[in-house]
Amino acid sequence: MKFIGFHGTEAKNIDNIQEHGYMPSPEDEWMGEGVYFFETMSSSFSDGFEEAKNWVIYIKKSSKWAIFKATMVTNKYIDLASKIEHRKMYDRIKKESLLLHEKAGNNVKEFNENVIFKAMGELSIDLIRAIVDASHEYRYHSYTVRRPQLQICVKNRGCIKKNVLVKTWRSS
Amino acid sequence: MDYGYNQLKKLLEYFENMSVSEYINLYNSTPPTKYRILVDDYEVNIEFSKQSYKDDFSYLDTPINENKITYSGNKTLSLNSLPEAA
Numbered sequence: 370m371k372f373i374g375f376h377g378t379e380a381k382n383i384d385n386i387q388e389h390g391y392m393p394s395p396e397d398e399w400m401g402e403g404v405y406f407f408e409t410m411s412s413s414f415s416d417g418f419e420e421a422k423n424w425v426i427y428i429k430k431s432s433k434w435a436i437f438k439a440t441m442v443t444n445k446y447i448d449l450a451s452k453i454e455h456r457k458m459y460d461r462i463k464k465e466s467l468l469l470h471e472k473a474g475n476n477v478k479e480f481n482e483n484v485i486f487k488a489m490g491e492l493s494i495d496l497i498r499a500i501v502d503a504s505h506e507y508r509y510h511s512y513t514v515r516r517p518q519l520q521i522c523v524k525n526r527g528c529i530k531k532n533v534l535v536k537t538w539r540s541s
Numbered sequence: 542m543d544y545g546y547n548q549l550k551k552l553l554e555y556f557e558n559m560s561v562s563e564y565i566n567l568y569n570s571t572p573p574t575k576y577r578i579l580v581d582d583y584e585v586n587i588e589f590s591k592q593s594y595k596d597d598f599s600y601l602d603t604p605i606n607e608n609k610i611t612y613s614g615n616k617t618l619s620l621n622s623l624p625e626a627a
Contacts, residue, residue, distance in 0.1 A: 444543075
């Protein structure tokens with residue numbers, strides 16, 4: 370299976386990434402330790418390139434940015450976006466971990482799914498793919514998802530078969 | 542079922558057999574910000590900046606030599622020859 374993802378970063382990291390590859394983020398990121406990419410669902414739903422660019426400009430607050438396009442090839446993946454059997458199994462895992470959370474005397478409202486992704490670190494998988502609601506608002510409940518993102522968390526960088534610098538702040 | 546499904550099934554069994562204290566340890570575990578790497582007779586310690594770690598994500602993709610690095614050993618150490626931190 371082939372996956373294509375976009376990664377936004379600060380321009381100062383271009384040489385390092387091209388020479389040595391990516392450094393993984395630590396395990397308290399939303400899908401745990403790994404290298405994160407944005408995938409395009411369809412440009413009207415979520416454009417991977419634009420999401421990567423927005424992330425580096427507005428979250429990392431970098432005016433000098435760069436976007437890489439990577440190709441991952443693997444059959445060792447978990448797909449919580451489009452594989453219904455994976456989603457069903459994930460729900461069973463979440464139910465078990467919620468039970469443990471309550472038995473430990475914690476409030477269910479304080480449960481963080483990151484605990485499941487932390488445990489996934491023990492699995493032998495190359496990547497996880499999931500849809501994230503980037504418009505999530507903590508202050509009130511909302512039924513609508515206004516900004517879906519299709520994200521890929523690469524656990525094993527060996528599955529990155531191609532990595533190309535596609536755009537920088539200079540060429541925009 | 543496919544490879545990913547079987548891996549998730551393993552994870553379900555892991556949670557089904559987990560004790561409450563094991564869960565608490567997993568839930569409260571903090572990500573490593575310090576790494577100790579042994580390269581031949583060098584001991585290399587790398588510490589990521591907690592400030593950047595929490596505030597602006599700048600630890601991501603940060604070249605290894607921009608973080609705090611100490612080492613012990615009696616040879617000259619080339620940072621370019623270091624293995625990656627995680």
